[in-house]
Amino acid sequence: MKFQQLDTHADRLKLMDQLKSKFFERAGQIDVEGLFPFENITELQQSGYTSLTVPHQYGGMGISLAEMLMLQEKIAEGDGATALSIGWHMGIIKNLTEKRTWSEPIFKKICEDVLNGSLINAAATEPQTGSPTRGGRPFTSAVEQNGGWTITGRKSFTTMAPVLNYFIVSASLEDGGVGNFLIPREVPGLSIEETWDSIGLRGTGSHDLVLENVRIDKEFMVEKIQPGQKQANGWLLHIPACYLGIAQAARTYAINFAAEYSPSSITGSIVELPNVQQKIGEMELLLLQSRHFLYSVANLWDERSDSERRDMQPELSAVKHSVTNSALAIVDLAMRIVGAKSLSLKCPLQRYYRDVRAGLHNPPMDDMTISLLARSAIQSITKP
Template sequence: MYRLSSEQQKIVDRAKEISEKFIGPRAAQVDKDGTYPMESMKALAQEGFWGLNIASEFGGMGQGMRVMCAVLDEIAQKCASTAMCYKMHLCGTTAYNAAVNKPVDVLRAAAKGKHLTTLAWSEFGSRGHFWVPISQEQRRNGKIILNASKSMITTANDADSYVVTTRWSEAKTPVDNMLYMVLKKDQGISVPGNWDGLGMRGNDSAPLTFRDVTIGEDRALCEPGKGLDMMLYVVLPVFALGNAAISIGIAEAAVKATHFHITNGKFQHLNQRLADIPLERARLAQIRIETDRARAHLAAALDTVENPGPTTVLMVLESKAAAAETAIRVTDIALLASGGRGFSRNLSGNLGVERNFRDARAAQVMGPSSDMIHELIGRALCGMELFS
C-alpha cells in the first residue's frame, strides 16, 4: 500500500529482517521489565537506520516520510516501544536537518548510529498543549539560559541530545517559541522520575528538568521566535504520520496473531478449528478491513504531503487519529477473538495481543491527542484559527 520503488522496498525489507531477527525476540521482555530497548535500537543503528531521513551529504539514507512510515510499520509489528523510540529519534533528526544552524557533526554521528536524539516539548504547565511552552529562555552575556520542566520525554535517559522548546525571550505572544539543541552532556539536566506506562513500556518517557542549562546562540534550530512554524510544518508531519504508521503496525500484529490463533486453535472433540466458527472468521475479516483502511488513509496522507494542497495539514492530523482509533478497535476485537491465549502474558507461546492492546492506547493520549485532533479538525472546518 505504501507504493515504494524497488530501491525503497529494499530498505523496508531490511528493516523487516532486522525486526524479525533482533527486535521481535526481545519485545516481550522489554515490555515485561519496562526496560529501554537499546539492543533493538542498536540493531537499527548498525544498519544505518538512525540516519534514515538524514541527507546523504551527511552520510544518511536521505529517505522521506513514505519509507519512514513503511519502516515504522514493520518495526511496530514486532515491538511498538522500539518503533516509538526510533520515531522520536527521526523527529529529532528532522529538526536538525532543517535547522538554521545545522549541527553537522551531530547529523553525521546519528547517520553512523552514534548519536540518539528525541523531542523534549511537553511541559507539566501546558500539559498536552505542546505548542505553548510555559518555560521561557533568558539571555545573559550572549548566552541562552534554559529552565524548564518537561513532562514525558521518550528516551529521556539514553538520548545524546534533545530538541527542546521554550518561549522566546522577546515573545509577544505565548506561541513565539524557540527550538534548541541541548546535549546530554550540557550541565543542568536531570531526569527526576521514571516511566512506568500501561503500554509502550520500553519507552522511557520520563520527566526531564533543565536548570540553568547554558548554551550558545549556535544551538538555535530556528529563526528568532519562529519555533512554532518549525514544530508544526517540519516536525509535526513526521511525528503524526510516523505515529499513524506505528498504530497500523500494532493493528497488523494483532490481525496476524488472530489469524494464527483461529487457524491453529482446535476443538479436538469436534474435529474443528476456531476458524470454523463464523463469528471468528467475521472478526478476522473486520480487523483486516479496518487495518487496511487505516493504512490506505495513511498512504493518501503521504500522497498529499508529497503534493501539498489545502487539505494536507488536516489529512496528516486525521491519519494519526484514524490510525490510533483503528488500533484500539482492532486490538480490542483481537483480544476477544484470541481468547485466553491472547489475554495471557505468559512469555512462552505469547501471542502478543494483550501487549498490542496496551501499546495501542498510547497514541490517543500522545499530543496532539485524538481528542485534540478532533477539536483542531472541527475548528479548521469551521474556519477558526487552529493554534492560539
C-alpha cells in the same frame, strides 16, 4: 548488512523484517521488566537505519516519508515501544531536512553526528502545561547572559531519554517569546530522572529531563516558535504508522491462534467458525482502510510542494485519528478471537492492547482533530 548497501525499497523492508524478528523476541521481557530496549536501538544504529532520513547533501539517503512509515510500521510489528521511540528521531531529522528552519551550520553538524550514530528528540511537554499542542507557555525558562543562554526547567515524556545525544528543549524567553534550544547531553546541569511508569509502551524510557542552570552557546537557540501553532507536519505520521504495526501484529497472532486452536467441542480449528471469520474479516477491512489512508496521504506529502503541504493539516490529523482508533478496534477484535487467553502475561495481545491505547494520547488528540475538520468544512462553504 546496512540499509545503505541496499538499492531497493523492497530489500530494505526485508532487512527490517530480520530486525523486527529480533525485536519481537525481546519485547516481552522489556515490557514485563520495564526495561529500555538498548539492544534494539543499537542494532538500528549499527544497521544504518537511524541515518536514513539525513539528506543526500550531508551523506544520507533522504528516504521519502512513505518509505519511512513502512519501515516504522515493520519495527512496530516487532516492538511498539522501539518503533515509537526511534520514530521521533527519524521524523525530526526528516522535518528539519524539509523545512530548514535551523541555521545551516548547526543542521550540518547534527546530520554529521547522526551519520555517526547520534540520536535526537524534542522535550516539550511539562507537567504544568500538558501537551504543547494545546498552546501552553513553557515553565522552563531561558535567560540570555554572558553571550549565551542559561536554561532551567523540567520536561516530562522525554522519549528515548536513556540514549539521546541531543535534546530540543522549548523554553520561555524574557521578551515573552518561546524558543527551541538544542542541548547536548553532556552539558553540566542536565540530568535524567527515571519517572516513566506507564503500563503502555513501557520500553520507551520517557523519563523526565531536568535542567538546572544549563549553559549553552548563543547559536544553540535554533528557532523561535509560536506555542500551539498548528503547522502541517508530515513526519508526525510515524505515530499512526507505529499503531498500525501493532495492530498488524495483533491480527497475525489472532489468525495463527485460530488456525491452531481446536477445542474438543468442534471438528477442525476455530478459524473455520463463521463468528471467528466475521471478526477476521472486520480486522482485515480496518487494516486495508488504515493502510490506504495512511500511505495515500504520505504519498501526497512526498509529491507536493512546500506551499501545498501547508494546507494538509486536516488530512494529516484525520489519518492519525482514523488509523489509531482503527488499531484499537483491531486489537480488541483479535482479543475477542483468542478469548480469555489473550489476557495472559504470556500472550502478546495484552501488551498490544496496552501499547495501542497510548496512541490516544499522542498528538494530535481526537477532540482537536474533530474540531479542525469541522472548521475546515465550514470554511470551505462559507469562505468567499
